[in-house]
Amino acid sequence: MGVTMVDMENVERGPLLKRWSEEWLSALAESEPELRLRVGLPAGFRRGPSHAPRHPAVARHPRAHGLGGAAFTLLRQVADLLPGDAAAECGMTVEDAREAIELQQWEMALDLLIEIAEVHPVPLALWGMLSESARQMMLDRSRRRCEWHGWEVRHGTVRTRLTLLGADKGGRRSAFSGDGRLRPLWDIGSRAPDRQREVRIARLWVECVQELGPDETADVRFAPLSPEQWRHLKPGDVITMHEGRPAVGTATVIEVRPPRT
Structure with a gap:
């Protein structure tokens, strides 16, 4: 199920949980x-x-x-x-x-x-x-x-190169943990029946680094709530990350692979 850009105003971001040390x-x-x-x-x-x-x-x-x-x-x-x-x-x-x-x-x-x-x-x-x-x-x-x-x-693999916008551009003011808990909204080009732009929910995993902060770039992997709605993406497509308005990040698709089961 998608979320319209109007609905996004009511999205509440829960606090990120702290994890125990792996050491x-x-x-x-x-x-x-x-x-x-x-x-x-x-x-x-x-x-x-x-x-x-x-x-x-x-x-x-x-x-x-x-x-x-x-x-x-x-x-x-x-x-x-x-x-x-x-x-x-x-x-x-x-x-x-x-x-x-x-x-x-x-x-x-x-x-x-x-x-x-x-x-x-x-x-x-x-x-x-x-x-x-x-x-x-x-x-x-x-x-x-x-x-x-x-x-x-x-469910398949979707990887992108994500750049977070800084606070001066309406983006995040702080970093987030890249361990797959954050569930932001994504504009992947979908439209609602009334032609209004629709956003999708997907968790993300940040590769190689523990956190990603404003004005930083990293490769990330997606776990969409509805994977079948992301099948149309291909390398080179650009999607945007939202936690309200405006967008807080821009991602370029670098890899798409189907399920292996």
Whole structure:
């Protein structure tokens, strides 16, 4: 269902949720030395300034004391299912992921397997395994990333290069988190029965960066509320992002792929 430009005046933007740090394992290992072997950190490990947890409750989280081998078994299974010569854009391979698993560098192994799977199309079930591994390791952003790719397998891929307008041009005054929670409105050229311009809802995932702010540009992926209404888009098309009037961003389509299921 579309939303007309008149309806947009009544759209309310909810606050973005803060996520916990994905580096909670280091905080846990420092505060609970007896768990070092279970989480796979070397005995001499010390948390540096860059590993400071973002949430004080992370090291006390009850799930931390129930870490088992299920997530790590899933990582091994995923490594076995990927082609032997598969590699990520950075050049690292499945063998590098297996080595990280053997060294119990779980988060590194997960990141590598995700990056390899992004380059080499994989079935929905494999994204489900990676998502479950991330969930058990309490890596929320990684879990969301895997679930996003699983969604694309079912519904297709739309990628654009998005530029946010600055406040001086009527755009945003602050950055937003690029982890797929924001659901802005998009003018993709649709028209209502009365010929009034109609906008569509789609979540977006920002590639390579955690946040996107005013006057910044990044490649983003879309998860439309009604994917079938976006099928007409093709590379080179220009669409606009709205959170009211006027537009707050302009995006050029760079890739469109159909569902793989």
